[in-house]
Amino acid sequence: MAGLRAKHKADRHQRIVEAAARLFRAQGYDTVKMEAIAAAAEVSIGTIYNYYRNKGDLLVAIVSMEVHEVLAAGERVIADPPRHAEKAVAKLIATYIEHGLVYLSKEMWRQAMAITTQQPDSPCGVAYNELDEALARQTVKLIRKLQTLSLVQVGVDAQAIGEMIFNNTNMMFTIFVKHEAMSVATLLTRLRRQNRTLVQAIAA
């Protein structure tokens, strides 16, 4: 009952994703042909299409793994945030940015964003958007947590503020991946400046 069939399936999944991730990072999404991924994973082209609807799905699967790590890292920040509203927000945002670039290049992010925008109703588009929503909810959660810690005024609309902070971060990250020359430091500096006024206005 071990299931040789299931075993092979898992093996092939693994090999395909790893081959694709390595090639995408090394050569760029467009440059890599399905043929090359198939060869690297020692599988036929048709087999890849058995596992992934299309080339984009394959990339988004890789991106999803990274975003799950970002979510986990965010959760750790919320569990024990800095005892200062502005610093807490800055730390969460910095965590998002830094963990988002461990395995993925800017180019991979661009492609993944483009694909999920193009096909929001495909399984991979839906999955990606749910991750975005999860990140937004997590930002809201931080604001709520800061309210319970008396670091943010209890009267403020945590949902509205959290969404806004996350949406701004997400758009700035989009700008960041669109500009190959923009550094993480520049991005974080701009984000801190943007968040400062808002967070100071709602801090307790």
Add this chain to the structure above:
Amino acid sequence: MAGLRAKHKADRHQRIVEAAARLFRAQGYDTVKMEAIAAAAEVSIGTIYNYYRNKGDLLVAIVSMEVHEVLAAGERVIADPPRHAEKAVAKLIATYIEHGLVYLSKEMWRQAMAITTQQPDSPCGVAYNELDEALARQTVKLIRKLQTLSLVQVGVDAQAIGEMIFNNTNMMFTIFVKHEAMSVATLLTRLRRQNRTLVQAIAA
């Protein structure tokens, strides 16, 4: 020196863009073949590629026209804004949203966003990003104007706040075009809620 050649060139440009816009709206970007656009514009496929680098450029050219109108409409709002910070911001945002959907379908927006994300350094990507920046600057301009009208505290960082409001709007618009079922009314309601807390906090 009138330039019959230039005349014809302009004519062809016009016919190609109009044919493409009509077909994209009616049948969807992917469905429309270059062959069909060429036929509708009464030119050959090769000619289209003389004028536009690729199918995406053609779409982004259409989107650019729309965004220029959005910018113009925004300028009119700033020239004579409502005398109330929250209402002024809401009006600018509503203007953006409503003018953005006159000629373009959600699907066309999705495709254009995807293309410009994918190729941020191509001429069409650069043009699109400049328009985004122009919209962001316009939002900052409104905040500054509201400061001169004593509707917003002079101490607040207009640049930071304006950018944040625009980035949030832009991301919400992205979410909106990704969800075919989401109505303009719903989008505007959510945007108003998000902006309310922020604007109230910085209002004079």
Add this chain to the structure above:
DNA sequence: GGAGAAAAATGAACCGGTTCTAAATATGAG
């Protein structure tokens, strides 16, 4: 352990965007 059914793998063929070429045509200058 073998036969038949189900699942999965294969790779050649397809499709449409894009490029290229040679020929036709239009334009502007002299």
Add this chain to the structure above:
DNA sequence: CTCATATTTAGAACCGGTTCATTTTTCTCC
């Protein structure tokens, strides 16, 4: 008007993602 040049044209060919009919592998049941 005529020629040199620029532009358009048609369509063949290319390219790589995707599809599909076929073959191979795995599972199940006797």
